[in-house]
Every structure is written in C-alpha cells, then in structure tokens.
Amino acid sequence: MKQDGLPVISSIPTKRKVVFLTIDDGWEQDPGFARIVRERRIPITVFATRDAVEAEDLPDGEPGWKYVGAGGWPYFKNLGVAIENHTLTHPDLRTLSPEAQKAEICGASKAIGRHIGRAPELFRPPFGSWNPATLTAAGKCGLRAVVLWTASVQSDAKIAYQVEDKRLRPGDILLLHFRPPLEKDFAKLVRKIEKRGFTFGDLGAYMDELLPPQ
Numbered sequence: 001m002k003q004d005g006l007p008v009i010s011s012i013p014t015k016r017k018v019v020f021l022t023i024d025d026g027w028e029q030d031p032g033f034a035r036i037v038r039e040r041r042i043p044i045t046v047f048a049t050r051d052a053v054e055a056e057d058l059p060d061g062e063p064g065w066k067y068v069g070a071g072g073w074p075y076f077k078n079l080g081v082a083i084e085n086h087t088l089t090h091p092d093l094r095t096l097s098p099e100a101q102k103a104e105i106c107g108a109s110k111a112i113g114r115h116i117g118r119a120p121e122l123f124r125p126p127f128g129s130w131n132p133a134t135l136t137a138a139g140k141c142g143l144r145a146v147v148l149w150t151a152s153v154q155s156d157a158k159i160a161y162q163v164e165d166k167r168l169r170p171g172d173i174l175l176l177h178f179r180p181p182l183e184k185d186f187a188k189l190v191r192k193i194e195k196r197g198f199t200f201g202d203l204g205a206y207m208d209e210l211l212p213p214q
Contacts, residue, residue: 006135007211010148012171018201019168019193020045022149023176024086024124026052029070032183037079042190043202047086047124047147048076050111052178064180073115082204084122085109085143092129102137109141122147122207144211147203149175157188168196173203 012020021044037044053076056069076083087093087104088111096104105123113119123143125134130146138146150172152160163169176186193200 006139006143007145008130008135008148009145009173009207009210011150011169011173012201012203012206012210014171014201014206016201017170017198019170019172019174019198020201020203020206021174021176021189022047022124022147022203023178025049025090025178026076027055027058028065028067028178028180028182029072029075030067030178030180030182031070033186034075034079036183036187036190037081040190042200043081044079044200045082045084045122045147045203046076046079047084047122048108048112049086049090049126050088050108051090066180067182077116082122083112083116083118083120084124084147085112085120085138085141086124087126090126092127093125093134094129094131098133098137101133102140105134105137105143106141109143121145121204124148145207147173149173151175153185153189155179155185157185157192159189159192168193168198170198 023044024047026048053073058065058068085105085108088107093101109120121144123138124147128148151162152175154160
C-alpha cells in the first residue's frame with residue numbers, strides 16, 4: 001500500500017515460489033551465519049541498527065550470546081548483501097516527534113553509507129511501528145519504501161505466520177533477528193524453506209521492479 005506517496009510493503013507480488021529473507025538489528029555477529037550466507041550466496045537483506053552493530057555487550061546481559069560486537073561494521077560489509085536502515089537506537093517511532101524520527105532515520109542512513117559505502121534505500125521501522133510522520137521522514141532521508149513482513153522466524157527456525165492457513169506463499173517477506181543460535185537456526189530455516197520447494201529472492205532487485213526510479 002501507499003501512504004503519503006511512500007510505499008509500505010509486507011510482501012512482493014509474484015507467482016514464483018520465492019520468499020525473501022530479511023534480518024534485523026545486528027547484535028549477534030555470528031561468523032558461522034556469515035559463512036553460510038557467503039558460501040550459499042543467499043540474498044538476505046539486513047536492516048541494521050547502529051547501536052546493535054556497534055555494541056560491545058547486550059544492555060541486559062542475557063546469557064547465550066557469544067558474538068555480540070564481534071566484527072562491527074566490517075562484519076556487515078563482508079556479508080556481501082544489502083544493508084538497509086533500521087534506525088540508530090531502535091525506538092518506537094510513534095512515540096517520537098517528527099524531528100526526532102528524522103534524526104533517527106537520517107542518522108542511520110549516514111552511518112550505513114559511511115561504513116558500508118552504499119546509502120540504504122529501504123527502511124524497516126522498529127517493532128513495525130510507524131505513523132505518517134515516519135513516512136515523511138523516511139522520504140526526506142532518501143529512502144524509497146518502508147518494508148514490513150509477512151511472517152516472523154522464532155527460535156529453532158519456527159515460522160510464525162500471519163495468515164490463517166499457516167503456510168508460505170510466493171512473495172512472502174520473512175523477518176529474522178541476529179539472535180543465538182543464529183548459525184544453527186538459519187541453516188535449519190534454509191533447509192525447511194527449500195524442502196517446501198521455495199527459493200530465495202533478492203529483495204532489492206524485486207523492489208526495483210515495483211518502485212518508480214528515483
């Protein structure tokens with residue numbers, strides 16, 4: 001759908017049996033996960049939060065996290081995939097003023113451009129929470145679309161569907177997070193999706209077909 005001219009997208013219209021893997025924040029920088037992505041050339045899309053990427057520890061010290069901050073921005077650059085915008089500090093944007101929303105979004109775009117060498121084009125609001133001011137801010141920050149999701153991936157690669165028949169559909173956008181055990185769960189998810197006859201799509205390439213040129 002479109003709001004104030006900026007598209008808000010949660011699935012890609014296609015008849016191909018293709019799904020899109022997106023992963024948010026950047027806390028658990030697991031080298032095993034990175035190896036799978038590079039070796040299999042899986043076209044994931046990362047929505048990076050600056051504070052997570054640059055973190056040295058979790059705020060609440062949760063157990064079981066081995067790779068927090070292990071690599072920083074070079075880890076994400078070396079993934080060889082699109083790094084998109086997920087704000088500076090991961091706030092609920094609806095609680096912020098329009099100016100504060102713009103600072104969060106534009107600040108993240110600048111950080112990604114500086115460290116990755118490519119300015120992001122897509123935006124995912126933390127918690128999927130947004131309002132008209134979010135769309136205005138994202139547009140002013142040079143972003144082309146807001147990307148939500150169709151289903152989320154929980155621990156042990158369990159897919160939490162948002163449709164009644166509880167199955168994958170062509171064009172689904174799946175939401176993951178950089179959470180342990182990332183390598184194990186990601187490998188299991190890839191096997192599960194491929195077993196169901198789906199392949200992995202390049203979200204950016206499909207979005208180029210959907211969106212008007214800048």
